[in-house]
Amino acid sequence: MNNRGGAxxxxxxxxxxxxxxxxxxRREARFRRMGLFAVVLGLAFLSLLLFSIVSKGYTAFxxxxxxxxxxLDAGVIDPEGTLDQEVMFAADYGGMIKASLRDTFPxxxxxxxxxDLYRLVSSGxxxxxxxxVLQNPDAIGKTIQIWVxxxxxxxxxxxGHFDRDKPEEDRRIKDQQIAWVDRLVDQNRIELRFNxxxxxxxxxxxxxxxxxxxxVCGSFFTLVITLLLAFTMGVAxxxxxxxxxxxxxxxxxxxxxxxxLAAVPSIVYGLLGLAVFINFFGLPRSVPLVGxxxxxxxxxxxxxxxxxxxxxxxxxxxxxxALGVGASxxxxxxxxxxxxxxxxxxxxxxIGMAQALGESAPxxxxxxxAFIADAPGGFTDPSTVLPVQIYLWADSPERAFVERTSAxxxxxxxxxxxxxxxxxxxxxxxxxxW
Amino acid sequence: MNQGSADKTRVDRTARKxxxxxxxPDPRITCRNVSVHYGxxxxxxxxxxxxxxxxxxxxxxxxxxxxxxxxxxLNRMNDTIEGCRVSxxxxxxxxxxYDPDMDVVLLRAQVGIVFQKPNPFPKSIFDNVAYGPRIxxxxxxRAGVEEIVETSLKRAGLWEEVKDYLNDPxxxxxxxxxxxxxxxRAIAVNPxxxxxxxxxxxxxxxxxxxxxxxxxxxxxxxxxxxxxHSMQQAARVSERTAYFHLGDLIEVGATDEVFTxxxxxxxxxxxxxxxx
Amino acid sequence: xxxxxxxxxxxxxxxxLNDLVLRIGNLARDQLQRAVDALKARDxxxxxxxxxxxxxxxxxxxxxxxxxxxxxxKRQPMGPDLREILTVGKVVTDLERVGDEARKVAMLCLHFxxxxxSSSSELIVRDLIDMADSVDGMLDKAIRAFAGRDLKLAVExxxxxxxxxxxxxxxxxxxxxxxxEDPHVVGDVVETVLGxxxxxxxxxxxxxxxxxxVFLVKGKDVRHEDLEAVAAEVESPD
Numbered sequence: 001m002n003n004r005g006g007a008x009x010x011x012x013x014x015x016x017x018x019x020x021x022x023x024x025x026r027r028e029a030r031f032r033r034m035g036l037f038a039v040v041l042g043l044a045f046l047s048l049l050l051f052s053i054v055s056k057g058y059t060a061f062x063x064x065x066x067x068x069x070x071x072l073d074a075g076v077i078d079p080e081g082t083l084d085q086e087v088m089f090a091a092d093y094g095g096m097i098k099a100s101l102r103d104t105f106p107x108x109x110x111x112x113x114x115x116d117l118y119r120l121v122s123s124g125x126x127x128x129x130x131x132x133v134l135q136n137p138d139a140i141g142k143t144i145q146i147w148v149x150x151x152x153x154x155x156x157x158x159x160g161h162f163d164r165d166k167p168e169e170d171r172r173i174k175d176q177q178i179a180w181v182d183r184l185v186d187q188n189r190i191e192l193r194f195n196x197x198x199x200x201x202x203x204x205x206x207x208x209x210x211x212x213x214x215x216v217c218g219s220f221f222t223l224v225i226t227l228l229l230a231f232t233m234g235v236a237x238x239x240x241x242x243x244x245x246x247x248x249x250x251x252x253x254x255x256x257x258x259x260x261l262a263a264v265p266s267i268v269y270g271l272l273g274l275a276v277f278i279n280f281f282g283l284p285r286s287v288p289l290v291g292x293x294x295x296x297x298x299x300x301x302x303x304x305x306x307x308x309x310x311x312x313x314x315x316x317x318x319x320x321x322a323l324g325v326g327a328s329x330x331x332x333x334x335x336x337x338x339x340x341x342x343x344x345x346x347x348x349x350x351i352g353m354a355q356a357l358g359e360s361a362p363x364x365x366x367x368x369x370a371f372i373a374d375a376p377g378g379f380t381d382p383s384t385v386l387p388v389q390i391y392l393w394a395d396s397p398e399r400a401f402v403e404r405t406s407a408x409x410x411x412x413x414x415x416x417x418x419x420x421x422x423x424x425x426x427x428x429x430x431x432x433x434w
Numbered sequence: 435m436n437q438g439s440a441d442k443t444r445v446d447r448t449a450r451k452x453x454x455x456x457x458x459p460d461p462r463i464t465c466r467n468v469s470v471h472y473g474x475x476x477x478x479x480x481x482x483x484x485x486x487x488x489x490x491x492x493x494x495x496x497x498x499x500x501x502x503x504x505x506x507x508l509n510r511m512n513d514t515i516e517g518c519r520v521s522x523x524x525x526x527x528x529x530x531x532y533d534p535d536m537d538v539v540l541l542r543a544q545v546g547i548v549f550q551k552p553n554p555f556p557k558s559i560f561d562n563v564a565y566g567p568r569i570x571x572x573x574x575x576r577a578g579v580e581e582i583v584e585t586s587l588k589r590a591g592l593w594e595e596v597k598d599y600l601n602d603p604x605x606x607x608x609x610x611x612x613x614x615x616x617x618x619r620a621i622a623v624n625p626x627x628x629x630x631x632x633x634x635x636x637x638x639x640x641x642x643x644x645x646x647x648x649x650x651x652x653x654x655x656x657x658x659x660x661x662x663h664s665m666q667q668a669a670r671v672s673e674r675t676a677y678f679h680l681g682d683l684i685e686v687g688a689t690d691e692v693f694t695x696x697x698x699x700x701x702x703x704x705x706x707x708x709x710x
Numbered sequence: 711x712x713x714x715x716x717x718x719x720x721x722x723x724x725x726x727l728n729d730l731v732l733r734i735g736n737l738a739r740d741q742l743q744r745a746v747d748a749l750k751a752r753d754x755x756x757x758x759x760x761x762x763x764x765x766x767x768x769x770x771x772x773x774x775x776x777x778x779x780x781x782x783x784k785r786q787p788m789g790p791d792l793r794e795i796l797t798v799g800k801v802v803t804d805l806e807r808v809g810d811e812a813r814k815v816a817m818l819c820l821h822f823x824x825x826x827x828s829s830s831s832e833l834i835v836r837d838l839i840d841m842a843d844s845v846d847g848m849l850d851k852a853i854r855a856f857a858g859r860d861l862k863l864a865v866e867x868x869x870x871x872x873x874x875x876x877x878x879x880x881x882x883x884x885x886x887x888x889x890x891e892d893p894h895v896v897g898d899v900v901e902t903v904l905g906x907x908x909x910x911x912x913x914x915x916x917x918x919x920x921x922x923x924v925f926l927v928k929g930k931d932v933r934h935e936d937l938e939a940v941a942a943e944v945e946s947p948d
Binding site for chain 1: 509511514516539540541542543546547548549551553554555556565566569570616619620622623
Binding site: 665666669693694695696701702705706707708 | 714715717789791793
């Protein structure tokens with residue numbers, strides 16, 4: 001309409017903009033490079049971590065086994081011939097293994113040497129033999145061939161973790177033993193087989209007999225308690241705070257405190273559990289019930305915060321729509337808002353669960369660090385959990401526990417990854433767009 | 435007009451007092467001395483207005499004039515807004531809407547509302563319409579619900595378009611269809627009054643025309659209060675028009691009168707485009 | 711007018727319409743003046759010239775109508791703007807008719823100049839010329855009433871039309887007297903009656919314009935009300 005404004009404008013804006021353009025693009029490129037560098041750095045550390053764990057741990061999934069010819073002496077196993085399980089169970093299978101070893105290496109006569117010889121196979125080899133006999137009682141009286149786990153030192157030797165060139169006194173395995181192992185190798189009586197024990201057994205002093213099953217069970221029972229408590233209480237709290245309470249100083253205070261709780265070190269929850277659940281309520285130590293309660297307390301703030309965020313992200317127009325057709329406030333929340341917020345809540349819950357699964361510090365405080373050889377059968381059986389098991393093994397002196405520690409970490413990471421994957425899946429599946 | 439009226443003092447064309455007759459011979463809702471405050475801010479000030487039976491009344495005015503706030507008072511949607519205070523007297527068929535004993539759920543079933551932005555539930559078309567009747571228990575059987583859904587969709591002029599897609603999500607419809615779905619949802623509970631808060635502001639002219647046609651048809655059954663920014667729309671659909679300005683009800687009267695012969699200076703400035 | 715529109719070009723369009731009305735109004739008055747002058751001077755060329763110039767009025771009339779359609783389509787006028795545009799349309803139609811009626815006066819002039827006129831023709835048209843003067847005054851008032859949205863002038867137009875009616879009656883009686891004196895002038899008198907009728911019609915158009923102005927300002931159609939009612943409406947508050 002008029003061109004008065006034109007007089008104030010710079011003569012040639014384009015030129016001015018052009019001058020600044022190069023600088024602006026440089027800045028942008030710099031920022032992108034920095035971002036890329038950060039991502040690459042992060043990925044590098046992550047892959048370094050994974051590589052170190054996997055490279056140390058993958059050997060734990062194999063275990064050295066020795067083939068033994070064992071004569072199942074009916075007089076020892078079942079003198080009465082009754083096939084009574086209890087009698088057969090109580091027999092001296094370890095002695096039979098030792099006898100078999102003596103037969104294989106008849107030149108060994110001295111007591112000292114014999115002791116070294118017996119150490120070639122695991123002290124638990126007798127249990128394997130017993131399993132075999134109990135399953136096949138027909139074999140009693142015959143000589144059978146059976147693969148039994150080698151001792152962890154033999155295992156390490158086979159996997160090449162011991163240096164044969166070192167002086168004898170610097171290694172855990174003697175020259176004589178190495179010679180026997182080499183003979184077994186020549187006879188094809190020794191080989192690496194898949195380590196099922198690792199997945200089915202509980203903890204043990206002997207690495208070749210130690211497994212993670214008890215810890216997995218303990219983690220499972222603990223997480224069930226945590227999930228039930230933390231999810232229901234977390235969602236209920238979030239819904240109540242977000243939808244029903246008026247905004248005032250008290251609710252602000254509560255909100256601030258919940259946020260603070262999320263930042264409290266986890267060991268403090270352990271102390272709390274020790275003081276309240278065990279000392280005050282008198283619940284037993286080392287049980288998944290208490291562990292679950294403590295972990296529930298720990299993950300509750302995370303779940304509440306995630307759930308509140310999910311509730312907040314439900315568009316207000318949906319609330320208006322529900323109220324507009326005459327839904328009561330509760331109906332509005334439970335028919336419309338909660339279903340919309342559920343994917344976000346579930347994601348938050350699973351993240352919280354993953355956090356709980358990986359937590360060890362609070363559980364140390366309530367005694368879940370005890371040595372547990374048998375898998376727990378319920379919520380009140382003493383048990384341990386995966387991260388604590390890892391901690392225990394990492395603390396053990398035997399060389400064979402190093403690889404088992406890494407293997408257990410791999411199992412734990414696999415659980416965490418699959419839980420996070422489940423969270424992504426749930427979000428994708430239930431997320432609605434409008 | 436008679437000679438005597440010449441003696442009266444002329445209407446002060448800048449006064450904040452309501453010009454025109456705010457009463458209706460057959461009122462459904464009567465509002466007296468209504469004020470709405472958001473915190474310290476006064477959104478509606480001392481408004482008197484009747485909503486007649488089966489009439490379409492348009493509330494017009496510039497943004498922030500309080501027309502939407504007033505509208506939302508009529509089914510107490512303002513209750514959900516933090517810090518909102520409503521004073522004054524609202525009576526629907528003699529019952530005080532803001533009586534502590536008044537059941538707000540019942541009120542909202544009687545006074546339905548359609549919002550500015552189409553907001554179907556993220557559920558199927560069928561469930562969108564069936565939701566209200568279901569929670570209020572208007573139909574006991576599945577067949578009863580189906581019948582209500584069909585009637586409501588037919589009345590909203592949407593049945594022919596969606597009858598084969600009743601299980602599709604309501605959000606998959608076009609904007610105009612979504613808005614008609616919202617109308618169907620509102621009338622499914624058989625309200626007595628339907629409030630519409632700028633129902634066409636997000637729609638194209640064709641969809642707008644369909645909604646206006648719908649308003650025309652619905653006015654045989656319901657009282658309709660419509661807030662709109664389009665004066666043409668107000669002129670087209672309403673029988674009475676009320677003009678709000680900065681929280682005051684400035685002028686109310688028959689739509690024909692207000693749009694051809696506005697009496698208040700502010701109304702005149704607004705409808706002729708001289709505002710601001 | 712009560713302030714400017716937010717859209718400035720809308721104001722300009724409305725102003726242009728008003729200007730066109732004034733132009734066509736002045737043109738119509740000019741036409742009437744030319745016709746009367748030609749009659750006075752018995753100048754057939756001037757009369758023919760005047761008749762030819764009627765096309766100017768018609769062109770302006772069409773221009774205004776086009777403009778009105780344009781403004782209505784583009785602006786969807788409301789309230790006073792709507793009344794203003796409707797009023798302009800009607801005022802222009804009446805002014806165009808004024809041009810047509812003025813042409814009849816020019817035709818009368820041509821009748822006398824064709825030699826058919828009798829010696830007493832000057833006497834016969836004397837009343838007509840007097841009336842034309844006062845009608846011109848009415849027209850002037852009507853146009854000024856429109857331009858200034860002046861209710862007083864508008865009401866005066868309506869009142870003057872009452873006087874004009876009685877002048878018309880006395881004019882007719884006068885002409886009847888001429889025929890009684892000399893039956894040969896009957897041809898002239900018949901023509902003059904037509905002219906007189908045209909002048910009266912022009913007065914009627916001026917009165918209509920006055921009525922439109924009342925409608926424009928007060929929003930009430932007073933064309934078919936009597937003078938008292940109009941005056942009351944004008945005096946009344948909104």
